[in-house]
């Protein structure tokens with residue numbers, strides 16, 4: 586089990602060397618099915634176990650940057666929480682009312698962990714620091730990684746970096 590997890594992390598690290606991080610490719614490299622299909626309004630994505638296979642689905646109706654963040658969030662659940670998964674887990678990550686995101690079967694702490702890990706994967710620390718040191722603005726760095734400026738703003742704060750503008 587430990588070896589398997591190490592391999593997963595090593596695989597993802599390989600994809601994390603590119604900007605933007607090819608998140609769909611990283612997911613598929615782990616043997617997870619990745620689907621982008623229209624889902625109900627407010628739904629951002631889900632992870633489920635179908636027979637012995639994991640499937641990550643993101644809502645095609647959401648913007649590409651949101652789709653990427655959702656994909657990374659579900660990937661994080663796979664890495665850290667898949668043993669807790671019974672059937673599936675649906676996320677409403679961008680719903681303005683946080684109480685409408687039903688985390689079952691996970692807890693809020695799992696959601697927090699998944700968001701942290703998603704940020705770590707999509708916005709690798711060393712390159713964010715490099716681009717920031719080069720004077721790039723929050724928006725420019727966000728574009729480089731194909732994430733939302735809001736997500737990059739939080740990432741810079743987490744890394745203790747003052748935005749260049």
Ligand SMILES: [Zn+2]
Pocket residue numbers: 658662674675676696699
């Ligand atoms: Zn979640």
